[in-house]
Amino acid sequence: MMDDIWSQIFDFSDYGQLLALLQNSIIAGAVLGVVGGLIGVFVMSRDMAFAVHGISELSFAGAAAGLLFGIGVVEGALAGSIVAALLIGILGARARDRNSIIAVLMPFGLGLGILCLALYPGRSANKFGLLTGQIVAVDDPRLNSLIVISAIVVIGLLLTWRPLTFASVDADVAAARGVPTRAMSIWFMLLLGLAVAVSVQIVGSLLVLSVLVTPAAAALRVSKSPVVVPLLSTLFAVGSLVGGILLALGSSVPISPYVTTISFLIYVVCRIVERVRRGRDGRRHTPSRSALPWEERTERA
Numbered sequence: 001m002m003d004d005i006w007s008q009i010f011d012f013s014d015y016g017q018l019l020a021l022l023q024n025s026i027i028a029g030a031v032l033g034v035v036g037g038l039i040g041v042f043v044m045s046r047d048m049a050f051a052v053h054g055i056s057e058l059s060f061a062g063a064a065a066g067l068l069f070g071i072g073v074v075e076g077a078l079a080g081s082i083v084a085a086l087l088i089g090i091l092g093a094r095a096r097d098r099n100s101i102i103a104v105l106m107p108f109g110l111g112l113g114i115l116c117l118a119l120y121p122g123r124s125a126n127k128f129g130l131l132t133g134q135i136v137a138v139d140d141p142r143l144n145s146l147i148v149i150s151a152i153v154v155i156g157l158l159l160t161w162r163p164l165t166f167a168s169v170d171a172d173v174a175a176a177r178g179v180p181t182r183a184m185s186i187w188f189m190l191l192l193g194l195a196v197a198v199s200v201q202i203v204g205s206l207l208v209l210s211v212l213v214t215p216a217a218a219a220l221r222v223s224k225s226p227v228v229v230p231l232l233s234t235l236f237a238v239g240s241l242v243g244g245i246l247l248a249l250g251s252s253v254p255i256s257p258y259v260t261t262i263s264f265l266i267y268v269v270c271r272i273v274e275r276v277r278r279g280r281d282g283r284r285h286t287p288s289r290s291a292l293p294w295e296e297r298t299e300r301a
Helices: 002-009 015-021 023-045 050-068 073-091 095-119 124-132 142-159 161-169 169-176 181-203 213-224 226-246 256-285 294-300
Strands: none
Touching: 002 050, 015 169, 023 050, 023 142, 023 161, 023 213, 050 073, 050 095, 050 124, 050 181, 073 095, 073 142, 073 181, 124 226, 142 161, 142 181, 161 181, 169 181, 169 226, 181 256, 213 256, 226 256
């Protein structure tokens, strides 16, 4: 029994042939890792991890509708993500309003997506893939669209990196300095919607957080540098996605468990590094008893 389960999780008998056939998936994973690593930094600084999940649910609904009506999964996912991003960005100016709007959108998007999948007469693998991701569906047209959308997101982030960072760290001070924080918020939500739409194509709507949140959260545990954090976040995201794809090639299990496991392990390691570093800093800044003044030593004795 255990041998059968293990062979389903890790089976590298035809690994070389599969690796040659799924080059598009590996490229897609690397591109998506760059997008997720960069935009995840702003997701964390703006405290919008919950928004990522909300957008992913409407992206899933749009993808399912695109699958049902023959519009296209990519087109449907983009439409759902953009609608959700605009609703959250325009109506959710305050954190309290934003969370309530997301809480309303999430069950609606999930229910609508399940309805579309229930009505879809095609293969069940396509239905399951929208939720948990699939690595065999990245053909040349889909890879090209993913690269184009990812390039739009990355270029959009780079062009507005400084004002977006300023508005994310302290919106009130940024507004006082003339930064259009409202426009920046809507702009970021649009970029986030595009990032979620392409992420759903690879890891599925249920596990988008492992790409757009966990790598950045891990990077923030080991560094506070505005330069190092985006680099580490991108490295962690690319490593999780490409590593997950390489492991998933040799199994019949969807890609998502591998990606999420690698991403989670990176986060755990970063937490351990942070704890060890804090312990060292604490011991370094705690004076020894012999270094204390004579009066304080007497009191402690």
